[in-house]
Amino acid sequence: MLKMMNDNSSKPRPRGPKPVRIDPSQLLDAAQRVFARDGVDGGSVRAIAREAKCDPSLLYYHFENKEAIFVAILEQKFNRFIPDLENISRAYSAHNTRGARQGAKGTRPINEFGRTPLQEAFWQMIKTFRKNIQNDASFRGMMRNSVATNHSFAQNKVMNYVLRVIQIVQKLLSDGMESGELRGDINLYITTFFFLRTCVEILDFFPVLNATLISMPLEEAIDLAEKQWFRLFWRGIANDSNPDEESL
Amino acid sequence: MLKMMNDNSSKPRPRGPKPVRIDPSQLLDAAQRVFARDGVDGGSVRAIAREAKCDPSLLYYHFENKEAIFVAILEQKFNRFIPDLENISRAYSAHNTRGARQGAKGTRPINEFGRTPLQEAFWQMIKTFRKNIQNDASFRGMMRNSVATNHSFAQNKVMNYVLRVIQIVQKLLSDGMESGELRGDINLYITTFFFLRTCVEILDFFPVLNATLISMPLEEAIDLAEKQWFRLFWRGIANDSNPDEESL
DNA sequence: TTCATAATTCAACGTATGTTGAAAATGATG
DNA sequence: CATCATTTTCAACATACGTTGAATTATGAA
Numbered sequence: 001m002l003k004m005m006n007d008n009s010s011k012p013r014p015r016g017p018k019p020v021r022i023d024p025s026q027l028l029d030a031a032q033r034v035f036a037r038d039g040v041d042g043g044s045v046r047a048i049a050r051e052a053k054c055d056p057s058l059l060y061y062h063f064e065n066k067e068a069i070f071v072a073i074l075e076q077k078f079n080r081f082i083p084d085l086e087n088i089s090r091a092y093s094a095h096n097t098r099g100a101r102q103g104a105k106g107t108r109p110i111n112e113f114g115r116t117p118l119q120e121a122f123w124q125m126i127k128t129f130r131k132n133i134q135n136d137a138s139f140r141g142m143m144r145n146s147v148a149t150n151h152s153f154a155q156n157k158v159m160n161y162v163l164r165v166i167q168i169v170q171k172l173l174s175d176g177m178e179s180g181e182l183r184g185d186i187n188l189y190i191t192t193f194f195f196l197r198t199c200v201e202i203l204d205f206f207p208v209l210n211a212t213l214i215s216m217p218l219e220e221a222i223d224l225a226e227k228q229w230f231r232l233f234w235r236g237i238a239n240d241s242n243p244d245e246e247s248l
Numbered sequence: 249m250l251k252m253m254n255d256n257s258s259k260p261r262p263r264g265p266k267p268v269r270i271d272p273s274q275l276l277d278a279a280q281r282v283f284a285r286d287g288v289d290g291g292s293v294r295a296i297a298r299e300a301k302c303d304p305s306l307l308y309y310h311f312e313n314k315e316a317i318f319v320a321i322l323e324q325k326f327n328r329f330i331p332d333l334e335n336i337s338r339a340y341s342a343h344n345t346r347g348a349r350q351g352a353k354g355t356r357p358i359n360e361f362g363r364t365p366l367q368e369a370f371w372q373m374i375k376t377f378r379k380n381i382q383n384d385a386s387f388r389g390m391m392r393n394s395v396a397t398n399h400s401f402a403q404n405k406v407m408n409y410v411l412r413v414i415q416i417v418q419k420l421l422s423d424g425m426e427s428g429e430l431r432g433d434i435n436l437y438i439t440t441f442f443f444l445r446t447c448v449e450i451l452d453f454f455p456v457l458n459a460t461l462i463s464m465p466l467e468e469a470i471d472l473a474e475k476q477w478f479r480l481f482w483r484g485i486a487n488d489s490n491p492d493e494e495s496l
Numbered sequence: 497t498t499c500a501t502a503a504t505t506c507a508a509c510g511t512a513t514g515t516t517g518a519a520a521a522t523g524a525t526g
Numbered sequence: 527c528a529t530c531a532t533t534t535t536c537a538a539c540a541t542a543c544g545t546t547g548a549a550t551t552a553t554g555a556a
Contacts, residue, residue, distance in 0.1 A: 021533075041290055044513060055535045060515065144392060159460060166461070189462050190476045193453065194446060201445050212407060213414070214437050228438045236480030269503070292543060303505045308545065310503095 024062045027052050028076065031059075031069045036138030040070060070142065071157055077139050078161040081132035085125060085168045092121040096175055118176045119234060122195070125169065126226050129199045134222075140204050166192055173237070182237050191237060198229055272310045275300050276324065279307075279317045284386030288318060318390065319405055325387050326409040329380035333373060333416045340369040344423055366424045367482060370443070373417065374474050377447045382470075388452050414440055421485070430485050439485060446477055 030052035034043040045066055049056040063069045095117045115123060133139055143158065169192045176182035202225045210221045278300035282291040293314055297304040311317045343365045359368055381387055391406065417440045424430035450473045458469045 039289070041287070045515085046513075056514085057516080057536080058534060061533070066514070159456075163460065186480070187472065187476055189457065190473045191480070193449075193457060193473070194477060194480060197449050197453065198442060198446065201441075201449070205441065205445065208407075209437065209441060212411065224435060225438045225441070228435055229442060232434070232439070232442060232484030233480070235484045293545085294543075304544085305506080305546080306504060314544070 022052065022054055022058065027054075027059060027062055028069070028073055032073055032136070032138050034138075035070075035073070035142060036136070040138075040142050073139070074142070074157060074161065077132070077136070078164075081128060082161070082164055082168075084128045084132070085165060088121050088124045088128065089168050089172055092117055092172060093175060096179055116181065118172070118179075118181050121172055122234070123230055125172075125195075126199055126230060130203065130222070130226065133200070134203050137204070140200060143200070144204070165196065169195055176237075181239055183239050186237055195233060198233070199226075202226060202229065270300065270302055270306065275302075275307060275310055276317070276321055280321055280384070280386045282386075283318075283321070283390060284384070288390050321387070322390070322405060322409065325380070325384070326412075329376060330409070330412055330416075332376045332380070333413065336369050336372045336376065337416050337420055340365055340420060341423060344427055364429065366420070366427075366429050369420055370482070371478055373420075373443075374447055374478060378451065378470070378474065381448070382451050385452070388448060391448070392452070413444065417443055424485075429487055431487050434485055443481060446481070447474075450474060450477060 027048070031043070031048045034048045034051050037043065038047065045056050045059055048069070049059060052058075059069065063072065143162070166189075170188050173182060173186070173188055173191055177184060177186075177188075202222060206222050206225055207218060210216070210218050214221055216224075275296070279291070279296045282296045282299050285291065286295065293304050293307055296317070297307060300306075307317065311320065359365065363371060391410070414437075418436050421430065421434070421436055421439055425432060425434075425436075450470060454470050454473055455466060458464070458466055462469055464472075
């Protein structure tokens, strides 16, 4: 009966274009925030629309479906920070071959922070990870669930990107082994895994741990954790017990 | 019109009790399998019922709601393996105080596998984790999501159990530092975190990694990863670079 | 045999989800 | 001013979910 009372105060918003257009990247941003809060499966299209202050249908105007939204976020993110990682790797390679040409076998030139070039490369990677994914729990959550649960949609897409990151770190380790700076008895795949997962895990779990256990400012806690991790990792992979303990 | 055609061949099963009763633990097992496959949020009550070959309502006869099912699994699991961890810790404490009374400061008695008591304790913990949660991706998935996403239901329950595990490992590290066997410059909380998370992560991600990268039998790959992890970890925390490299 | 109780299923509820087809408003172009 | 493509919303669809109340059957005690 009282189906329509259009003189009502509240809802029937006009249809056509808004005064300021909503550009797709805003939708992606909203989607990212929602996925961060509710996970990829739990975050609904309606919630994304609510976050972007638009109708759910608009998402289907700009993207094919929910999966396409997910993939779009993914690609944007990886394409932003994979080049950074590649640059770090390239920088070390350049230095390393140059060093080898000069006949420096032990490769122990030290930079202004007291780190060897290889140490510096790993440290830069840690920092790159943090810069790119610290404020993006959604991204980490997507990765976590997509890789660990074998049925999540778009897993192939995810795995392709993950493999590229893995290869970059592997090359670094492999170069380090060849130059003699790293132990010869570490498994490349497995060590890469330790490095990468821990870098990400620190960002994932320290907010929680910090809240319940440690009580220092979060940024400080993550700083500390990264340093401790790098030292532990480096001691684990370095060839000789070098005395530059306090190099960080 | 043709709403009811009860002379149909298929579905209208009799109601009352079944010839063999379904005991609640079977429901929990089914729930575990479903959660493993689909996650805690994604795994539906209906799917659990399907897995247990019963009606969804039966789950509400035995448990209050979905969360209660989750919590029941959780408690059963933790109550099974936390005592194991405590025993390991106790065993080391006993040895350590005995050793201290004998005035052995460096504490380098070696067991039949060439490990110091502290090494042995950590190694046993790794093995305990594996024994208890390797075949339980559901459990690990529940933990991962419950701890990392701050809104998951029953997070307090989860955190209580996690904290107990954390404290056990922390005590081990702390004892080791006191006896001088471990470095004095490692942060207890953070190092505990590295140890625990990696133990779990190996079980989570190696099936995936192994399928796409490494190609060896899964058990073998996990064996190798655990050994490599323990060596890397130990080198990272041990006080002096001891020469028992091949002790595993 | 009768009767209470425990175990099980049926049918439905309200709500949320991903998605779609059509309608409407805007801005630009003729 | 008319037309048209673009952008936005509306209303609905089919399906799935967690949950509940009533109905049904089997079992064991009285």
